[in-house]
Amino acid sequence: MNSIKEILGCGCRAQAFFGPKLKTESGIPAHTFPWAKTQYPEDRPVWPTHQSLELSLNIDKEELSGSNTLQFKVLVPNVESFKIDAIDLRIHDVQINKKSVRFSVGEKETIIYLEKAMARGETGELRVTYTCQKPKAGIYFIKPDSKYPDRPTQVWTQGQDDDARYWFPCFDEPRIKCSFDMKIEVPAGFVATSNGALHSESRGGKTWTFLWKSSALIPSYLVTLTAGKFAEIKEDWRGKPVIYLCEKGRETEAKLSFGKTPQMLELFSKKIGIDYPYEKYTQIAASEFVFGGMENTSATTQTDVTLHPYEIEEDFSSDDLVAHELAHQWFGDLVTCKTWSHGWLNEGWATFMEQVFKEEDLGKDETDYFRYEELQVYLNEDKGLYRRPVVTPFYSDPGEVWDRHIYQKGALVLNMLRQELGEEDFWKGTRDYLNEHKGGIVETVDFQRAHEKVSGRDLQQFFDQWIFKGGYPDLKAGFEWDDKNKLGKFKLTQKQELSDVTPLFSFNSEIEFIFKDDQPMKFPITMNEKEQTFYIPLREKPTYCRFDVGNKIIKTLEWALPEEMLKEQLSKDTDIVGKIWAMKHLSKEASKEGVEALIERLKTDLFWGVRAEAALCLGETKSAVALQALAVTLTEEKRSKVRTRICMALGDFHEETAAEALIHALDKDKSIFTRGAAARSLGMTKSPLAFDKLKKALTIKSWNDHIRGQTFLGLKYLRDPRALDLFLEGAKYGAPKGGRIPAVSALGEYGLDQKEITEQLEDTLKDPFVRLRFAAADALARRKDPSALGSIEESAYRVVDGHFKAAAFRAARRLRDNLRKPEELATFKESLEKLQDENRKLKDRLQKIEDKQGTPPIHQGHKASPKDLGR
Numbered sequence: 034m035n036s037i038k039e040i041l042g043c044g045c046r047a048q049a050f051f052g053p054k055l056k057t058e059s060g061i062p063a064h065t066f067p068w069a070k071t072q073y074p075e076d077r078p079v080w081p082t083h084q085s086l087e088l089s090l091n092i093d094k095e096e097l098s099g100s101n102t103l104q105f106k107v108l109v110p111n112v113e114s115f116k117i118d119a120i121d122l123r124i125h126d127v128q129i130n131k132k133s134v135r136f137s138v139g140e141k142e143t144i145i146y147l148e149k150a151m152a153r154g155e156t157g158e159l160r161v162t163y164t165c166q167k168p169k170a171g172i173y174f175i176k177p178d179s180k181y182p183d184r185p186t187q188v189w190t191q192g193q194d195d196d197a198r199y200w201f202p203c204f205d206e207p208r209i210k211c212s213f214d215m216k217i218e219v220p221a222g223f224v225a226t227s228n229g230a231l232h233s234e235s236r237g238g239k240t241w242t243f244l245w246k247s248s249a250l251i252p253s254y255l256v257t258l259t260a261g262k263f264a265e266i267k268e269d270w271r272g273k274p275v276i277y278l279c280e281k282g283r284e285t286e287a288k289l290s291f292g293k294t295p296q297m298l299e300l301f302s303k304k305i306g307i308d309y310p311y312e313k314y315t316q317i318a319a320s321e322f323v324f325g326g327m328e329n330t331s332a333t334t335q336t337d338v339t340l341h342p343y344e345i346e347e348d349f350s351s352d353d354l355v356a357h358e359l360a361h362q363w364f365g366d367l368v369t370c371k372t373w374s375h376g377w378l379n380e381g382w383a384t385f386m387e388q389v390f391k392e393e394d395l396g397k398d399e400t401d402y403f404r405y406e407e408l409q410v411y412l413n414e415d416k417g418l419y420r421r422p423v424v425t426p427f428y429s430d431p432g433e434v435w436d437r438h439i440y441q442k443g444a445l446v447l448n449m450l451r452q453e454l455g456e457e458d459f460w461k462g463t464r465d466y467l468n469e470h471k472g473g474i475v476e477t478v479d480f481q482r483a484h485e486k487v488s489g490r491d492l493q494q495f496f497d498q499w500i501f502k503g504g505y506p507d508l509k510a511g512f513e514w515d516d517k518n519k520l521g522k523f524k525l526t527q528k529q530e531l532s533d534v535t536p537l538f539s540f541n542s543e544i545e546f547i548f549k550d551d552q553p554m555k556f557p558i559t560m561n562e563k564e565q566t567f568y569i570p571l572r573e574k575p576t577y578c579r580f581d582v583g584n585k586i587i588k589t590l591e592w593a594l595p596e597e598m599l600k601e602q603l604s605k606d607t608d609i610v611g612k613i614w615a616m617k618h619l620s621k622e623a624s625k626e627g628v629e630a631l632i633e634r635l636k637t638d639l640f641w642g643v644r645a646e647a648a649l650c651l652g653e654t655k656s657a658v659a660l661q662a663l664a665v666t667l668t669e670e671k672r673s674k675v676r677t678r679i680c681m682a683l684g685d686f687h688e689e690t691a692a693e694a695l696i697h698a699l700d701k702d703k704s705i706f707t708r709g710a711a712a713r714s715l716g717m718t719k720s721p722l723a724f725d726k727l728k729k730a731l732t733i734k735s736w737n738d739h740i741r742g743q744t745f746l747g748l749k750y751l752r753d754p755r756a757l758d759l760f761l762e763g764a765k766y767g768a769p770k771g772g773r774i775p776a777v778s779a780l781g782e783y784g785l786d787q788k789e790i791t792e793q794l795e796d797t798l799k800d801p802f803v804r805l806r807f808a809a810a811d812a813l814a815r816r817k818d819p820s821a822l823g824s825i826e827e828s829a830y831r832v833v834d835g836h837f838k839a840a841a842f843r844a845a846r847r848l849r850d851n852l853r854k855p856e857e858l859a860t861f862k863e864s865l866e867k868l869q870d871e872n873r874k875l876k877d878r879l880q881k882i883e884d885k886q887g888t889p890p891i892h893q894g895h896k897a898s899p900k901d902l903g904r
Contacts, residue, residue: 034193034380034435035325035357062427062534063419064436066842069429074208074372078112079105081204081211082156088201089218089240090188090225090260095174097165101201103211107155116142117161118198118205118253121169128160143202161202170833171199172258175320180767185280187261189319189334191327192254194373194431194835203253208371208474210250217258218242225260226278228330230312249311249330250472252369257329259317270295273309279318279340286340290351291316293394297359300393301386306464310367310471316355323803323834325354328361328383338737345736348673348706352394353387360386368467371474373431377423377500378475380435381443388444398609401584402642404448405610408587411441418843420503420534424477432835438503445587446499452585453495453541454488462487477501494539499587504535506560506586511593514574521546521575523567525560528591537563543582546575551605555582577602584610592618600630612638613646620650628654632662636669644670645678652682660686664694673704680707684714684750692720699726705735709743716747724753731759731772738771745772749779757783761793766800774808781812791818798828798841806837810844817851 061067081103088099120141127136127145135146143161151157165172171192177184190200198205214232217225218240229247263278266288275294279287294314302308311331318337326335335358339351364386365379384407391400414437423438423446451459466475466483481496507529513522523544529535539561546554546569556569577598581588592599592614603615616634619627628651635647648666651659660683667679680698683691695718698711712730715723730744745763748756756779762768763776777797780790794816797809806828813821822845829841 034327034361035354035383062421062425064421064425065428065433065839069427069433072372072374072426072428074206076109077115077204077206077209078109079107079115079151079157081105081209083212083214084203085213086201086215086217086256088215088258090220090223092174092176092186092188092220092223092260095167097168097172097200098163100160100162101203102158102160103203105157105159107151107153107157110153112147112151114144114146116144117159117202118195119143119161119163119202120198121165122199122202123164123166124161124202125164126160126162128158130158131160141198163202165200168199171196171201173321173323181770185261185320187259187320189259189261189317189322190257190329191323191334192256192329193327194254194435196833197253197256199833200258201253201256203256205253207252207254207369207373210252210369210472210474212248213251213256214244214246215256215258216242216244217260219260222262223260224263224265224278225258226315226317226332227258228256228332247312247330249366251330251366255328255330255366255369257327257332257334259319259332259334261317261319263317266291268295270298270309270314273311274313274315276313276315277318278315279337280320283318283337283340286342287318289343289346290318290340291335291355293352293390294355294359296394297356297390300390301360301363304389304460305363305467306460307363307367307467307471309362311362314359314362316358321802326358328358328365330362330366333358333361341736345705348677348704352390356387356390357383363467368470368473368475371476372426373434374424374426375476376431376434377439377443377446378477378480380439381423381447384440384444385447388448398640398642401608401610402640404445405584405613407441408445411437411445411587412589414438415442415504422503422534423500430835430838432837433839435836442587449499449585449587450484450492450495452583454484454490458484458488498536498538502534502536504529506538506540506588508580508588509591509593510580512578512598516574519571519573521569521571521578523569523578523580524564525558525567525580526564527560527562537561540586542580542586544569545579545582546571547577547579547601547605548573548575577605579606579608579611582608584608590614594618596622596624596627600626603630603634609640609643612643616643616647616650620653623654623656625658628656628658632659635662635666641672641675644672644675648675648678648682652685655685660688660690664690667694667698673702673707676702676704676707677710680710680714682714683711684717687719689718689720689722692718692722696722696726699730705739708733708735709740712740712744712747713750714747716749716751719751723747723751724755727751728756728759731763738769741769741772742775745775745779749775749782752782757787757790761789764793764797770802773802774804777805777808777812779812781815783816785816785818790816791821795821795824798824803834803837806832807840810837810841814844814847814851817848819848819852822848 061069083104085102086099088097090097124136124138124143127134129147134148137144172188172190175184175187195205197203213228215227217227219225221239221241223241225243227245228251229245232244232246235242262281264281264284266277266284268275277287277291298309313331315332317334318340319334320337322334322336326333335354339354341349360383361379364382370376370378388400388404391403421438423443428434462484465487466480469483470479477496477500481492485492506527509526509528511524515522527537531537541559544556544558554571558567599615599619603612606612616631619630631647631651635644635651638644648663651663663679663682667676670676670679680695683695692715695711695715699708699715702708712727716727727744727747731741733740748759760776760779763772764780780794783790794809794813797805800806810825813825825841825845829838832838
């Protein structure tokens with residue numbers, strides 16, 4: 034399962050981000066809620082070995098009817114009854130071995146009573162006939178209506194976490210897998226797709242019928258059904274069909290978006306050492322899909338939002354999404370986590386394989402930068418929301434664990450393990466792990482043991498600290514040179530606060546020193562204390578140094594290094610992440626020389642990612658020189674991704690120079706992403722010209738309404754009361770879809786006196802678009818309206834989706850916390866921004882005076898702090 038960060042915002046790669054940081058309450062971890070408990074698998078007296086669905090779709094009535102026939106085996110002695118998972122299904126008849134038996138329907142399951150007790154080892158056949166009408170989850174009917182007349186007619190399913198039970202009676206746990214077939218009858222003209230191979234089809238009369246069969250063992254959450262009037266694009270990989278389905282008229286976009294799939298199949302099969310294991314691979318572009326993609330075995334459902342024209346390929350690619358879901362066919366489908374507690378074995382691996390494809394397709398720099406960005410995504414959740422172990426059985430709903438800890442951190446841990454063990458042992462251990470558990474279920478210890486066996490290493494400490502504990506080393510590194518003894522003193526400190534969750538870390542790494550002749554010297558180190566000092570004999574004083582060569586350690590890093598070393602690193606380092614670390618620290622001091630070094634990188638660095646990060650760092654300096662350099666470079670830069678970051682950086686300046694540059698980009702730039710960033714940042718400048726310009730920009734048509742959505746965010750940051758009506762209109766059901774989430778988000782900036790806002794946001798909590806519900810809960814929490822608390826909590830209890838349930842409860846917690854805070858904190862951020870602007874202007878004036886006088890540049894003055902504002 035995946036979401037697309039660029040399109041869907043923070044999503045989970047599955048789950049929306051709601052800050053500020055949540056605190057542990059009454060001993061309950063911050064990622065979950067007081068009613069959470071340790072989750073264990075249920076005892077199941079019988080186990081399915083095969084299931085056959087025979088179904089008929091009535092799309093007009095939003096109804097699914099038919100039967101599920103399951104072959105089963107008895108696991109325990111003397112079974113007189115057992116249950117099958119089913120919610121809101123109308124059960125008509127239950128048969129055991131073709132004879133009707135008694136059953137009772139409960140809230141979450143149906144109990145089946147046997148006429149005669151069955152003994153351990155006996156086999157039988159269970160057939161449940163049922164109807165599913167207007168389901169709450171599991172299967173979704175997408176149809177046009179008066180507000181969205183162009184919406185396609187489609188049906189698709191989404192079973193993860195445990196929503197399969199909402200559309201067919203089943204054993205709905207990830208650890209329960211069996212072979213499968215589905216016979217599905219649909220209205221004429223509709224193509225129905227499921228797992229496995231198409232065994233037969235009938236396309237005649239008023240209904241068409243498709244029979245799909247899979248010999249692979251599949252858990253219920255990966256059983257899929259899609260139906261639509263799809264166009265079909267067929268390719269081939271080693272004789273196996275590779276198929277893309279999309280709405281007619283979008284075939285070119287589908288071919289562009291999914292076209293690298295055969296290349297990925299080849300790379301992953303070779304890298305993993307196990308060929309793609311299924312009969313075919315289909316990707317279906319589904320309208321209004323709740324996530325970015327879902328890895329149903331051999332038939333992945335993708336959001337149609339990922340389909341895009343060639344014109345934006347430089348800014349947006351589907352490759353990460355496609356690689357992620359394809360990787361799941363091995364990690365999650367071929368082997369499946371026993372419980373959701375070990376979900377990182379699915380999602381961490383799929384996220385890691387995005388990086389593996391990027392290495393092959395785009396090279397080292399692109400991959401290093403992507404990995405750096407993934408680290409920031411994880412750190413954002415860890416610092417801003419909560420910290421938890423990657424593996425934890427403690428939660429109230431599985432939706433609480435599909436977060437950045439199992440996706441991004443899981444992938445980063447795999448990258449560490451890969452570098453720790455080396456390429457050969459890492460991939461051999463992975464191949465052995467998959468071969469040993471092929472078709473079965475796994476826990477983290479299975480993966481650990483496979484790598485221990487191959488490498489000969491004891492990996493208990495590695496997995497304990499990175500997977501079964503939380504956090505990462507928060508490091509401070511400093512260097513001193515002893516010229517007399519030709520010794521370098523490298524001091525390393527772990528600053529993180531130790532707790533039951535956060536350990537003192539032990540890790541292996543390297544320090545590298547570079548000298549005047551550009552020749553490096555590397556020294557391996559082992560860090561296993563809170564503070565360690567390494568004395569290293571060197572031939573001369575180094576010009577700069579690097580710590581954690583290859584950037585394998587998940588960490589934060591504070592460089593306590595002289596500015597001249599940071600500038601030298603920025604100029605000469607061949608590692609792009611090393612340059613980024615140096616730029617981050619130069620921007621904090623924002624000296625004249627440091628800003629000049631950042632401008633040099635912005636204008637000349639060969640890799641676009643470094644130029645992009647230089648732009649963001651220049652924005653953080655808030656200096657007049659930086660502003661001028663950004664405005665000029667915006668018109669000169671050829672790479673649209675860099676121009677987009679420049680526009681983002683210009684939003685840090687409340688100056689007309691910035692506003693004018695952004696208006697020009699909004700009007701003239703060829704990239705819709707750059708224009709969108711310009712609209713967003715224009716509002717941040719608070720320019721008097723911004724409102725009229727942004728209001729006009731709302732009418733610009735673009736792919737997925739991207740510019741419109743970013744314009745709403747610009748108006749949100751502008752905080753002009755005239756924008757309220759624009760937000761209310763833009764958030765309504767029936768408004769252009771791509772702009773609705775930002776419009777809803779913007780409504781969270783308005784105060785308690787606007788009751789119509791509360792009412793509209795409360796209505797949005799029931800919106801059929803799931804992402805709108807996330808945005809509405811967040812907006813209600815930010816408005817600090819106590820009257821909305823009941824609506825947020827009621828929506829959390831009402832909805833089925835665990836991801837929204839968790840997000841809504843967190844929003845309610847935030848709202849309660851906000852109500853306890855002094856009212857004056859509401860204006861704190863605005864006051865701080867004003868003071869920072871004044872300090873920056875003063876510093877610029879002093880710098881100009883000193884330049885004229887020829888005096889040495891002064892150091893940056895005292896930075897504003899909350900304590901200063903309270904004086």
